[in-house]
Amino acid sequence: MKYYHRTIEKTLSGYLKLFPAVAICGPRQSGKSTMLKHEYGSSYRYVTFDDPLVREHFVIDPKGFLHEYSNLVIFDEIQKAPDLFNYLKILIDDNRSHYGNFILTGSSQFLMLKNITESLAGRIGLLTLLPFQFSEIPQSLQKQQILYGSYPENVVRKYQVVYEWYAAYIASYIERDVRSLFNIGNLKDFQRLLSLLASQTAQELNMNRLANDIGVTVKTIKSWISVLEASYILFTISPYYSNLGKRIVKRPKIYFYDTGIVCYLTGIHTPDLLQKGPLVGPIFENYIIAELKKIVLHYNKNINMYYFRDNAGNEMDLIIEDWFNKKIFLIEIKHTATPKPLMAERLQRLLMLVKSHAPAPNDVKGIILYQGKDDFYVHDIQFMNYLRFLEEFEKFTKDINYY
Numbered sequence: 273m274k275y276y277h278r279t280i281e282k283t284l285s286g287y288l289k290l291f292p293a294v295a296i297c298g299p300r301q302s303g304k305s306t307m308l309k310h311e312y313g314s315s316y317r318y319v320t321f322d323d324p325l326v327r328e329h330f331v332i333d334p335k336g337f338l339h340e341y342s343n344l345v346i347f348d349e350i351q352k353a354p355d356l357f358n359y360l361k362i363l364i365d366d367n368r369s370h371y372g373n374f375i376l377t378g379s380s381q382f383l384m385l386k387n388i389t390e391s392l393a394g395r396i397g398l399l400t401l402l403p404f405q406f407s408e409i410p411q412s413l414q415k416q417q418i419l420y421g422s423y424p425e426n427v428v429r430k431y432q433v434v435y436e437w438y439a440a441y442i443a444s445y446i447e448r449d450v451r452s453l454f455n456i457g458n459l460k461d462f463q464r465l466l467s468l469l470a471s472q473t474a475q476e477l478n479m480n481r482l483a484n485d486i487g488v489t490v491k492t493i494k495s496w497i498s499v500l501e502a503s504y505i506l507f508t509i510s511p512y513y514s515n516l517g518k519r520i521v522k523r524p525k526i527y528f529y530d531t532g533i534v535c536y537l538t539g540i541h542t543p544d545l546l547q548k549g550p551l552v553g554p555i556f557e558n559y560i561i562a563e564l565k566k567i568v569l570h571y572n573k574n575i576n577m578y579y580f581r582d583n584a585g586n587e588m589d590l591i592i593e594d595w596f597n598k599k600i601f602l603i604e605i606k607h608t609a610t611p612k613p614l615m616a617e618r619l620q621r622l623l624m625l626v627k628s629h630a631p632a633p634n635d636v637k638g639i640i641l642y643q644g645k646d647d648f649y650v651h652d653i654q655f656m657n658y659l660r661f662l663e664e665f666e667k668f669t670k671d672i673n674y675y
Contacts, residue, residue, distance in 0.1 A: 273428055275310050276408055278303065279570040280401050284311075288372030291397035292364040295350075295376040297384050298401035299504035299529065300445065303424040304377045307401065308346050316375065317341060320348035327353060334359055344373060351378040357391035364395045380449065381502045402504065403530050405566040406662050414659075418559045419546050421532015438536035442466075445503065454499045461486050465496055469506065469526060470537035474554035474561075476523040476581075477508060497526075504529055507565065512578035512591045521581040529566075531559045556607040557589055560641060563662055564592070571669045580622070588622055592665075596672060598632040601639060605658070609643040616640060616653035623652055 280296075287294045296304050309318060319341055321327050330337045330353055338359050341347075350356060360374060367373075376396075378384040388396055403422035406414060413427060420431040421438075446463060450456050464486055477497070483490045500506045508524035528534045534555055540546050546555065561577070568575045575594045581587040592601040604619050616638075623638040630636045641658040648655050 275306070276404070276410075276424065276427070278307050278401065278408060279405060279567075280399060281307065281311060283570065283572050284399060287397040287399060288375075290371065291395065292368060292370055292372070293360065293374040293376060293392065293396040294372070294399065295378065295384060295388060295396055296399050296401050297378050297381050297504070299403070300379045300449070301423050301425060301441065302401050302403050302504070304379075304401050305348055306424065308348075308375060308377070312346065312375065316344045316346045318346045318348065321352040322349045330356065338363060346375045346377070348377045349379065350376045351380045351384055351387075354387050357387040361391045361395065364392070368395070379503060381504065399572060400504075400569040402566045402569060405570060405666075406563050406659070407666060418531050418555065419535055419540070419543060421530045421535070423530065423532065426532070434532065435536065435541055438532060442533070442536070445505070449503050450499060456496065456499065458488075461488060462496055462499075465493065466500065466505070467537045469497075469500070470528065470534045471551070473526060473528055473534050473551070474557040475525060476521065477526045478523065505533065509561070509577050509579050509590075512580045512588075521583065525579050527558050527561050527565075529562055531555055531562065534558060553607045557605045560605055560658055560662070561590060564590075564665060567662075567666050567669050571666075571672075573669050573672050574674075575669065575672075586618065586622060588619065591626075594672070596674065598635050600626060600630060600636045602626060602637065604640045606640060606642045611640070611642055611644055611646075611648075611655045613650045616650035616655075619653050620651050 284294065284296070296308075298304055305320070308316070319326060321330075334355065342363060347356065364373070388398065404424055404427055405422070406417065409417055409422065409427055413430060416431055420426060420434045423437075423441075426434050426437055446459055450462060451459060456462050465482065468482060468485060479490050479493045479497075483493045486493070501508070506526055506528045508526050510524050511522055535541070535546065538551060540549060540551065546552055565577065568577070574596060575592060578591040578593065579587070579589060580591055588602050589605045590603040592603065602619060602623055604615065606615060619638050619640065623636065627633040627636045638653040639661065640653060640655045641661050642655060643658065644655070645657055646655070647657065647660065
């Protein structure tokens with residue numbers, strides 16, 4: 273099967289020179305094992321705790337297990353062997369200068385971070401690998417990404433049998449992760465929540481309404497959403513509070529890391545259903561914000577993402593804040609190929625407001641992303657093709673140097 277190189281490869285290579293161990297988190301099937309086997313299979317031994325015999329070997333004789341696997345080892349799905357972290361701590365402390373000795377992977381952010389914080393703090397570098405970002409997908413398939421998603425296996429198969437793949441993926445996720453790792457009893461209600469969230473992507477998260485719709489408590493909804501975040505199915509963006517007024521909407525907005533999952537869960541299986549359906553705008557917004565999120569995480573840069581909305585109806589889809597370079601991008605996302613100057617008026621007012629509070633007003637930019645080909649300005653607002661912006665944002669992020 274053809275291998276597609278990943279952006280994170282260079283970041284990982286640098287981390288292996290800085291830390292005794294490096295952990296890579298990410299959803300199942302995002303390509304963690306494939307990348308590590310391709311890049312380090314000849315120099316590292318590969319051990320997966322998906323194998324019950326491997327887990328049994330470790331449980332029966334942990335010291336003997338670590339004696340056998342003590343040098344240049346990839347431990348895959350390590351959340352299934354949480355006690356391993358304590359033993360790794362001992363090995364690492366015996367030789368703190370042996371950088372890059374262990375590579376760990378896991379598909380549960382919560383379980384990985386919990387064990388790292390308790391046992392390996394200061395000894396391990398943490399990275400995230402998500403499904404393919406736009407620039408990693410062959411050009412011939414890029415236009416299908418918003419509908420069919422970014423998971424490597426689907427891309428390698430050129431999006432054949434996508435519907436069947438997602439059906440199996442969701443079923444496996446709920447059975448393997450939700451049932452076994454998070455001990456959630458009512459799987460039907462959990463899956464109903466997942467479908468409801470897909471239909472409400474790119475919207476404010478209203479837990480009270482979700483609780484009423486499903487018939488569970490708000491506490492349960494909050495817990496289940498934490499599970500979905502921990503397993504890299506979705507993420508939230510917080511509202512922007514920086515001196516823009518007191519009457520600001522405080523609920524986060526919700527997005528999925530992969531728009532293919534959204535389309536599958538909402539029954540959108542063809543380009544025609546997507547383009548003519550009521551979710552075309554929210555899914556387009558979700559796609560762009562998820563792609564920007566992937567870029568930030570794959571290059572491991574400290575860039576924050578927010579949205580803004582107040583009770584007076586002023587809003588921005590996205591605020592990107594890079595405090596290292598003192599840059600702020602105010603972004604509106606429009607699912608149209610036909611720009612209208614009126615689109616710039618509201619963003620122009622908010623741009624002036626943000627500039628009045630910014631430490632470097634000239635580094636605050638207002639951008640409207642749309643599907644047209646031309647780039648142009650209306651007042652201080654730049655209209656820009658969304659794919660061109662993704663390319664430029666990746667270059668900008670890649671070039672950030674903290675040293």
